[in-house]
Amino acid sequence: MRRPLNLLAAAMLAGPLLLCGCPAAGPSQLDQLVAQRDQGREQVRQLQATNEGLQAMILDQRQQIKTLQALGDARLEKLYHVERIDLGQYTGGINTDDQAGDDAIKVYLQPIDQYGSVIKAAGEVTVQLFDLAMPPQENLIGQYKWNVDEVAKLWSSGFLVYHYSFLCPWQHGVPKHDQITVRVEFVDYLTGKHFTAQKVCTIALPPQTQPASKPQGK
Numbered sequence: 619m620r621r622p623l624n625l626l627a628a629a630m631l632a633g634p635l636l637l638c639g640c641p642a643a644g645p646s647q648l649d650q651l652v653a654q655r656d657q658g659r660e661q662v663r664q665l666q667a668t669n670e671g672l673q674a675m676i677l678d679q680r681q682q683i684k685t686l687q688a689l690g691d692a693r694l695e696k697l698y699h700v701e702r703i704d705l706g707q708y709t710g711g712i713n714t715d716d717q718a719g720d721d722a723i724k725v726y727l728q729p730i731d732q733y734g735s736v737i738k739a740a741g742e743v744t745v746q747l748f749d750l751a752m753p754p755q756e757n758l759i760g761q762y763k764w765n766v767d768e769v770a771k772l773w774s775s776g777f778l779v780y781h782y783s784f785l786c787p788w789q790h791g792v793p794k795h796d797q798i799t800v801r802v803e804f805v806d807y808l809t810g811k812h813f814t815a816q817k818v819c820t821i822a823l824p825p826q827t828q829p830a831s832k833p834q835g836k
């Protein structure tokens with residue numbers, strides 16, 4: 619009988635000690651555990667969403683590859699693409715400062731597709747101005763370049779108006795002659811092809827640069 623009593627007494631004495639020596643998790647610790655659990659669940663949800671997005675992207679790319687393989691290289695011939703470029707009829711000298719004589723050339727560029735329609739095509743543009751009455755080493759009187767982003771901002775469209783427009787002010791003073799050759803190069807970003815067009819324009823010179831008139835014969 620003495621042994622069970624000893625065990626009971628030992629248990630009664632050890633109970634308070636256990637309660638005092640092993641403190642339970644407080645509310646702050648429980649909150650941290652709950653927050654960690656929720657954070658883990660959110661990370662798992664995000665990973666699942668990312669995985670689903672990647673799977674959808676892979677399926678979409680596979681479908682695109684199959685479609686392109688079925689169409690073949692001939693599809694490029696069916697796309698609207700530049701076949702040539704034209705310079706608009708109003709390409710020529712322009713007066714921007716209300717002083718006598720032109721002070722720039724305004725270039726109107728029209729990319730033309732394989733069906734003869736004007737299209738807004740992405741590309742780079744270079745304009746060169748020549749005074750061919752000058753000696754060969756001096757006849758290039760202006761050169762201007764626009765990158766693809768700059769060209770995109772210069773498109774105009776509306777009623778009977780479809781063109782890019784480029785303003786080319788004199789770079790080396792007023793030309794000495796009123797016949798200016800405008801040469802334009804367009805690099806098409808779809809095909810990588812280079813297209814050129816040129817036009818001779820008559821500009822208005824200020825009075826002091828007008829060519830001297832030839833004396834009339836008697």
